[in-house]
Amino acid sequence: MATLTVLGTAGPASASTGSDTVGGAKVVCTSDRPGLADALSRDIAGALHGRGGTSALALYDRPSGTDCEFQAGTHFDSASVIKITILGALLRQATEAHRALTPHEVELTTAMITKSDNASTNALWHQIGRAGVQHFLDLAGMRHTVPGAGGAWGLTQITANDQLALMRLLSTENAVLGPASRDYALDLMHKVAPDQRWGVPAGAPTSTTTHLKNGWLPRPQDGWRVHSVGSFNGNGSDYAMAVLSSGNDTMRDGVATVEAAAKVIHRDLAGGGRQPGHGTTPPSVNQRLTGA
Numbered sequence: 001m002a003t004l005t006v007l008g009t010a011g012p013a014s015a016s017t018g019s020d021t022v023g024g025a026k027v028v029c030t031s032d033r034p035g036l037a038d039a040l041s042r043d044i045a046g047a048l049h050g051r052g053g054t055s056a057l058a059l060y061d062r063p064s065g066t067d068c069e070f071q072a073g074t075h076f077d078s079a080s081v082i083k084i085t086i087l088g089a090l091l092r093q094a095t096e097a098h099r100a101l102t103p104h105e106v107e108l109t110t111a112m113i114t115k116s117d118n119a120s121t122n123a124l125w126h127q128i129g130r131a132g133v134q135h136f137l138d139l140a141g142m143r144h145t146v147p148g149a150g151g152a153w154g155l156t157q158i159t160a161n162d163q164l165a166l167m168r169l170l171s172t173e174n175a176v177l178g179p180a181s182r183d184y185a186l187d188l189m190h191k192v193a194p195d196q197r198w199g200v201p202a203g204a205p206t207s208t209t210t211h212l213k214n215g216w217l218p219r220p221q222d223g224w225r226v227h228s229v230g231s232f233n234g235n236g237s238d239y240a241m242a243v244l245s246s247g248n249d250t251m252r253d254g255v256a257t258v259e260a261a262a263k264v265i266h267r268d269l270a271g272g273g274r275q276p277g278h279g280t281t282p283p284s285v286n287q288r289l290t291g292a
Contacts, residue, residue: 015065020045025070032065036268040068043264051257053223053247058164061239061269072161073144076244079215080116081227082156084166084185085145087113089128089136091181101184113188113213116196125153139176140169154217163242167231170211171240186211189230198255199228200241203263205270207235216251223247226254228262239269 015030018037022045029044031037040059048055056076059068078085087109094101101109108124111117125133133147142162148155170182177185189211201210212230219225226248231240243261248254 018042022046022048027068027070029066029068031061031067036064036066037068039268040066040265043268044068044261047260047264048257051260052249052253053245053257055257055261056160056242056244057261058160058242059239059265060164060168060241063236063238064269066239066269073159074244075144075146075157075159076227076246077154077217077219077225078148078156078158079154079217079225079227080121081163081213081215081229081242081244082148082153082158083112083116083121083215084170084189084213084229085133085136085142085156086121086124086128086153087185087188088140088166088169088177088181089133090124091177091185092136092139093128093132095178095181110188113185114191115193116214121153122151125151136176141165154215158244160242160244163229163244164240167229167240167242171231171233171238186231189213199226199258200230200243200262202259203266204232205235205237205266208232208237209234216254218251223249224251224254226251226258228258232266237269241265 015032016034016037017028017030018041019026019028020041021027027041027045029037029041044057054074056071056074058072060066090105090109108120111120112124130147137145142165144159145162146157169176170185190209192212196214197212199212199214201212204210210230210232215225215227217225223246225246227244229242241262243258245254245257248257
């Protein structure tokens, strides 16, 4: 049975609370919008009910003051979602050095985010260094993320709540990443290759702009890790979610788990009146996926 993690910042004391169970554990949501906490907790639990493996999900929605929480400290191998953190660490290093990214760094970061290119990621991981990545994590408040040893960036240990903290950082004025850095990162995440635009965009209103990064990684001992992290804005929308999963029998099982949760979240946040959602196209399971 899948377990689920949903996290956001705590709402005001007047916020309503809803809870439901999946896999014997509670999904708890709070919201300033009447009825939304109940709907989200019930529908997220329903979407994850009966699915294999272990899942985690973190969510916030600013306009409605909505947050949900469940086992947000569960660790997962990062696969390629760590590439957003690597980009953030590089941008922070450049800021501290009072310089712009070099043309070569622009080339590497573009390939790393839009195409999920592993060779570019390897080059940036070694350039920044584990200490540089940790420095960014400390500044970003991502206290439960543990960089992978040596060159194993895809085995960095991440949590859903830390991934959501990163989404907040990219969409809010802060002292860690300035406006130009945030805009650069979000622009790359908006330009992810079409065959990788699956996961959390499933069911998103067509009126929203999506910023996305996915990760997928097979591990012989316990199946597939399939993750999707994204933020959504435009037309009054301002929300983000991170859905992580492991122990999937196949990649498609993991994609299905992620998208089942995403669809009900988009629907409930839109009040059931959303436009037709974005389509999704999972990449071929036959392509090279190590560290993807």
